Amino acid sequence: MTSDYWLRWLKAAAIRAVKTFAQTAVALLGAGAVSVIDVDWLGVAGISATAAVVSLLTSLAGLPEVGNGDAPSLFEEDDVVDAHDCEEGSDA
Numbered sequence: 001m002t003s004d005y006w007l008r009w010l011k012a013a014a015i016r017a018v019k020t021f022a023q024t025a026v027a028l029l030g031a032g033a034v035s036v037i038d039v040d041w042l043g044v045a046g047i048s049a050t051a052a053v054v055s056l057l058t059s060l061a062g063l064p065e066v067g068n069g070d071a072p073s074l075f076e077e078d079d080v081v082d083a084h085d086c087e088e089g090s091d092a
């Protein structure tokens with residue numbers, strides 16, 4: 001795999017992680033604003049950072065937006081089940 005390939009993967013994974021961080025922070029701040037939970041800024045930052053790390057780790061399974069289905073992945077193509085194969089009534 002070329003370095004360009006991994007740079008595209010890193011960019012896509014970083015974008016996902018930043019989005020996940022922001023989404024988690026907004027959700028926590030929103031829940032705090034309506035007194036559902038009580039989280040301070042440090043707690044929001046910590047939980048959001050953890051979500052971003054989980055997002056990066058999840059990206060190791062593959063990013064469909066990188067390349068033509070040849071995204072870097074820990075899994076071989078034969079090991080991944082296509083969602084279309086899991087429709088009701090199928091034997092997959």
